[in-house]
Amino acid sequence: MLRQVGSRLLRLVPVLFLITLLTTAMVDLMPGSPALAMLGDQATPEQVARLNEQLGLDRPFHVRYWDWLTAALGGDLGTSLRMGLPVTTAIAQRFPVTLEIAVLSVVLALLVAVPLALVAGARADGRLDRTATALSSALLSLPGFAAAVLLIYLLAVRARLFPVGGWVPFTEDPIGNLRSAVLPALSLALMEAAVYFRLLRGDVIRTLQEKFVLSARARGLPPGYVLFRHVLRPSLFSLTTVAGLSMGRLLGGAVIVESLFALPGIGFLAIQSVPFQDIPAIQGIVVVVAVTYVLVNIAVDVGYSVIDPRIRAR
């Protein structure tokens, strides 16, 4: 297992090199410049040239990329052009926000989807199964931002149970933190829950047809016990893969939801950095997102071996 993790981490190196190079090239090819974003509509070519020189943007692309790469290898991801802050600091400030929202939304989605899928799968085509399947179809067609707008109107503007947006750090006010995290997490969790439900329900129905389940039932074990002890674990493979992938995706920043709720997370940082062509910040975000994806995938692989010890033995 350790060798497998090590090999995955090694493969990360060329991946990081390629994606940062490509990202930098793409941003570099975009028309406009950070200088224009700073100087506004009345900038003269002389002002733009002067600021580009001050920011080091007048140097050739390959020189800038090489400088960034060598510094990045030493842990320095550069300084954000928009904020004047070290990129590592900016990301370190924002990552906990994105992490909390991602974890909360995946946990919320699992809390809803797992019990519902077990019960619905156990009584396939029953009333609960039909209702839950129809509801999940509806939720699947509801994108996160649309759910967010609906939740904001109902729970924030009308009922005033939660804030419309903004972020309260956990260290400042744990209750306030939870209140500010609920709506964004719920907006993202609704669609995730629908996906998880449908996957797990299908797997549960398939597992229920296995002989070992029939044998457990024949031994007179209670249906609930059979579901949790015999059916759940072998049905978790697809769900683990998808939950892992969605965790990786959400850790990369739920751009629209973070922007809508004004959450100072990674997605919001990206959406602010791209129009500004803040190349160091964009490169930093890309590195973090890529590393996160790989780490989450490694965690998923480890998860498989927990679910099925036979994998460890292979």
Add this chain to the structure above:
Amino acid sequence: MSRSPRRGLRATAVAVATTLVLAACGGSGGASAGPVDAQPARGGTLTMAIGIPARSFDPAEDATISSAGDATRLAAVFDHLFISDPVTGEAVPHIGESIEPSEDGRVWTLKIRPGVTFSDGTPYDAEAVRFTYQHYVDVGFSPEARTIATWDMAVLDPLTLQITTPEPNMHLDKLIAQSLPFIVSPTAMRADPEGFSANPVGAGPYLLTEWVRDSHEIYTANPDYWQEGKPYLEQVRIDLVPEAGQRVNAIASGQADVQPPTADADLALFAEAEAMGLTVHRQDQNGGGWIYFNNQRPPFDDVRARRAIYLSIDRQQLAEIMQGSPDARAAAGLFEPDSPFHEPDLTLPAVDRARAQELFDELAAEGKPVDFVFVNISGNDVNTRAAQFIQSQLRDMRNVSMRIDNIDVTAARERVFLRRDYDMSPYPGAYRYPDPDPGLVNLLGSTGSFNTTGYANAEVDAALLAARSTTDVAERAASYRAVQERFLADLPGMFTFTPTLTTIMSDDVTGLRYTSRGLIRWDEIGFRPDA
């Protein structure tokens, strides 16, 4: 903690809003418009929802002075040297006690109110003003830096600064009030030039006490503020809420109290806010939504092509589509009816598609078909709606074709403003000028900083210069009449809707006053005593 707004019935709110608007329009007392119906109570935290993150607290690094961005924050920390009146554009004394020109308009004497200090205890004096303006030149961000670089500044005594300009200008005070209101503490800037943008020191009513980037800032009342008994609030919190609809939701839910006055053109959103029982305050200004024609290359180097576009389009319908509301008004001329420079007989061309077709045919017969590219700023719904409407209006006409290129704002800045590689393109927002100086001069003067059309007309330049050289309203009106006549003959760009500075706020807020740029008077705002 923000005060929880108590909203009554919708009808009550609408009535209150109407009263406030009427009160504001009825007698603003010269300094600045806004609903000022009750003296604010002391204390409380006012929360403002704003759309653009704070970037820097160094005024010299703010090139746009937009109320939706850094300038609203700078006004809290630095206050205003002079207040630029949003209705007239006049420079109203504030920390600056007076600003007077010499007879020939070349030498200006600026006097500072005695006894004002920065929050670090150092004096706010003539040297601080000179230092700040020189700092603008050194940084080189602001378009005003180019103007300041031509000045000769001399400190005559601790409270008197003399500014000598290369050309006569009887309206320099308006430029200073509008675009150069923020003065920094030279001591603080010299001590930490790198850190000043995050740790500003000014003489404003509030001190920046917390700044979480891309999230919020907290400002605490300045205990040594120069106006006794002010400011009214204990704290101000500015929350970043990028989505326009979410800002309205934040105010409606009590999470925020106000959003800054802006020239945002989406009237439907304001109607929605009114329906939610919020106070919506509006102030019309001269100018309008503005679309550039590139006067320096075909097809719009020919005035017939520009006129044909004007005649093809029902601008009232265009205004309604751009602003998303039947309440929108097309700009009728260069000045609003309450302006001393308004000329009722000089109005922009009305739609006449038959005549437009004749012009298109005439140009085509000469081998100059009107095939052009509209460079649109993507992400701006108002501009996109304008582009699509104009394209639809031209679709069934002969010898004219329009292609829309959608690009983002910085790319548009490079292509339109720097390279002038466009045929037609919208100004992002509304171009406003309470007084024509400096706004109209920058737009139409051949060397104006906003003259992106490349329009150059000696008569217009001479008339603008003549108007700049006098304070006599009748003489100025005569010069601006000449400018308007020439504008209507040449049509270098297209005015679309009438611009409006609009503020959305909770009905607990009172004392809303602002400058011509929509910058809040933080010394005046607070909560109603009965809130």
